[in-house]
Amino acid sequence: MPDSLIMAGRSLRLSVRSPEALLTALLLPVMLMVVFVYLFGGAVDIGTSYVSYVVPGVLLLCAVTGASTTAVTVCQDMAGGIIDRFRSLDVPGVALLAGHVIASLLRNVVSTVLVGAVAFAIGFRPHASVAGFAAAFGVLLLFVAAVSWLAAAFGLLVSAPEAANSAMFFLMFFSYASSAFVPVRTMPWWLRGFARHQPATPVTETIRGLLLRQPGGLPLGTALLWCVGLLVVSVAVSALLFRRRTA
Amino acid sequence: MNENQQAVHEIARVAAVNEPPVGTGLAIEASGLVKSYRDVRVLGGVDLRVPDGSVFALLGPNGAGKTTIVRILSTLTRADAGLARVAGFDVVRDRHEVRRRISLTGQFAALDEVQTGAENLRMMGRLARLPRAAACQRAAGLLEQFDLTAAGRRRVGTYSGGMRRRLDLAASLVGRPSVIFLDEPSTGLDPQSRQGLWQVIEGLAASGVTIFLTTQYLEEADRLADRIAVLAAGRVVAEGTAAELKRRVAARRLDLTCPTQAALDQVSRYLGERVVYRDPLRLTAGVATDGSAAQVRALLDEIDPDRCLIAAFAVRDATLDDVFLTLTGQAKETAHA
Numbered sequence: 001m002p003d004s005l006i007m008a009g010r011s012l013r014l015s016v017r018s019p020e021a022l023l024t025a026l027l028l029p030v031m032l033m034v035v036f037v038y039l040f041g042g043a044v045d046i047g048t049s050y051v052s053y054v055v056p057g058v059l060l061l062c063a064v065t066g067a068s069t070t071a072v073t074v075c076q077d078m079a080g081g082i083i084d085r086f087r088s089l090d091v092p093g094v095a096l097l098a099g100h101v102i103a104s105l106l107r108n109v110v111s112t113v114l115v116g117a118v119a120f121a122i123g124f125r126p127h128a129s130v131a132g133f134a135a136a137f138g139v140l141l142l143f144v145a146a147v148s149w150l151a152a153a154f155g156l157l158v159s160a161p162e163a164a165n166s167a168m169f170f171l172m173f174f175s176y177a178s179s180a181f182v183p184v185r186t187m188p189w190w191l192r193g194f195a196r197h198q199p200a201t202p203v204t205e206t207i208r209g210l211l212l213r214q215p216g217g218l219p220l221g222t223a224l225l226w227c228v229g230l231l232v233v234s235v236a237v238s239a240l241l242f243r244r245r246t247a
Numbered sequence: 248m249n250e251n252q253q254a255v256h257e258i259a260r261v262a263a264v265n266e267p268p269v270g271t272g273l274a275i276e277a278s279g280l281v282k283s284y285r286d287v288r289v290l291g292g293v294d295l296r297v298p299d300g301s302v303f304a305l306l307g308p309n310g311a312g313k314t315t316i317v318r319i320l321s322t323l324t325r326a327d328a329g330l331a332r333v334a335g336f337d338v339v340r341d342r343h344e345v346r347r348r349i350s351l352t353g354q355f356a357a358l359d360e361v362q363t364g365a366e367n368l369r370m371m372g373r374l375a376r377l378p379r380a381a382a383c384q385r386a387a388g389l390l391e392q393f394d395l396t397a398a399g400r401r402r403v404g405t406y407s408g409g410m411r412r413r414l415d416l417a418a419s420l421v422g423r424p425s426v427i428f429l430d431e432p433s434t435g436l437d438p439q440s441r442q443g444l445w446q447v448i449e450g451l452a453a454s455g456v457t458i459f460l461t462t463q464y465l466e467e468a469d470r471l472a473d474r475i476a477v478l479a480a481g482r483v484v485a486e487g488t489a490a491e492l493k494r495r496v497a498a499r500r501l502d503l504t505c506p507t508q509a510a511l512d513q514v515s516r517y518l519g520e521r522v523v524y525r526d527p528l529r530l531t532a533g534v535a536t537d538g539s540a541a542q543v544r545a546l547l548d549e550i551d552p553d554r555c556l557i558a559a560f561a562v563r564d565a566t567l568d569d570v571f572l573t574l575t576g577q578a579k580e581t582a583h584a
Contacts, residue, residue, distance in 0.1 A: 003374060006370065006373045009370075010370055014362070017362070017402075018361060080355060080357070081355030081356055081357040081358075082358065084323055084357060085357030085371070085419070086374070087322075087323055087346075088323065088346055088349065088350065088351040089374045090346040091374055246323070
């Protein structure tokens with residue numbers, strides 16, 4: 001079994017053993033969805049049911065809260081004695097980080113299912129084919145992998161787990177300043193350029209388009225490019241940071 | 248690399264992890280290790296030779312550079328200069344080979360608090376390339392060996408300091424290392440836990456592995472180690488068996504308290520480098536002694552023949568500070584000579 005899978009098993013066990021953190025990561029997106037649908041949703045006029053509009057955005061929030069757990073656990077590992085033990089067992093740094101990212105992916109599968117179930121209960125009705133669901137799920141997982149690895153790099157950069165937790169707020173900002181919760185055209189002009197040209201918008205719109213089988217072209221290519229690009233850069237940067245931290 | 252060297256390399260590569268390395272009979276060999284962090288020189292040229300199967304203690308105060316040496320030898324940190332071979336392999340070029348043959352137990356427990364003892368050991372076993380069944384078996388065996396079988400089912404977060412240290416040590420052994428590094432193994436333990444840990448380390452030593460430990464305690468080095476190197480300010484200032492070192496450093500100290508500052512100055516001037524302890528507020532200076540009545544009487548007569556410079560005296564056990572003062576003082580003398 002490769003080291004990364006052993007490390008993923010460890011990360012998952014650590015997640016399950018910290019129920020408070022896990023519950024927060026799972027319930028926060030669900031609560032935010034309820035807030036958006038019932039408190040803000042009434043004021044947002046987008047022509048269709050707001051719950052259907054907002055579900056992809058909430059799934060992005062899941063990815064972001066899940067990724068912040070990755071930042072915190074990576075930071076904790078680097079601060080404690082265990083990193084020396086792993087290194088003296090010749091576990092490559094990339095395997096340790098991959099383990100955290102794989103665990104983040106699996107946590108996100110759970111939170112996605114949870115959000116989907118609650119969304120369905122409050123009126124979300126997707127029209128996608130099986131292939132459409134699979135494609136939307138694939139794009140989402142790729143996005144989760146990218147932000148989780150980015151968060152892992154952030155966890156290597158900061159020295160305190162509390163600081164690592166602030167990764168969530170930076171990443172959340174990207175979700176809010178996108179078409180995830182409100183259409184970009186409703187934003188002030190100076191924010192629109194940013195909102196259109198950052199990863200959260202094409203990813204949300206691709207997932208939304210696939211789930212609701214919307215007419216018109218999907219920004220699938222842009223979404224994939226952003227995710228793959230972010231992933232490649234994050235893996236490279238975290239490898240560098242890991243080497244610097246352990247020098 | 249010629250064919251011959253390549254063949255030797257290949258033999259070493261396929262050799263089982265717990266087989267002794269091919270070569271010199273030295274488990275650890277370091278020469279001229281230098282390390283600075285920014286502008287601070289932590290190691291100023293350290294040479295070490297540790298024979299296979301022996302217990303070696305690196306004795307020194309906080310900040311002497313002990314942990315840095317352990318980190319260099321266990322491949323975690325690179326020296327700025329110098330060479331080190333562990334288990335027959337270069338710690339930089341062949342670090343992966345070295346890592347398969349060593350273990351490191353640091354000052355901070357390298358364990359997951361929310362995993363049970365057994366889970367921690369199984370995880371380390373899998374990372375040490377054991378198949379699942381073998382890792383389980385090894386974990387159970389180690390828990391029994393370290394008297395943690397019942398605790399193995401509990402999370403490490405519930406363990407006492409001593410249990411944690413034992414589990415940490417057990418975790419370092421899953422891969423059957425031939426060289427074991429222990430960085431201040433007993434720091435922070437209560438006396439009883441320390442005794443227990445010492446017995447564990449003695450058991451390990453008896454099994455034939457090489458143990459390299461660091462400590463601040465003369466007593467610990469004395470009890471466990473075959474050879475001791477004394478490290479002060481990044482240099483080895485003395486090396487030898489405990490008995491050899493004790494011969495160089497008296498185990499007791501004679502404190503001389505003078506009636507006036509002038510008397511203290513006169514005594515200090517007379518003794519020069521022999522002064523191993525100073526307490527100017529109490530007008531006291533200390534010299535090394537074996538504590539025998541004959542030697543104390545002789546010292547008093549020698550230092551104060553007219554019986555007016557010394558008001559009171561006391562014989563105390565030498566502290567580690569005295570040892571360092573004496574040894575670093577001697578080192579200085581040698582350097583001047």
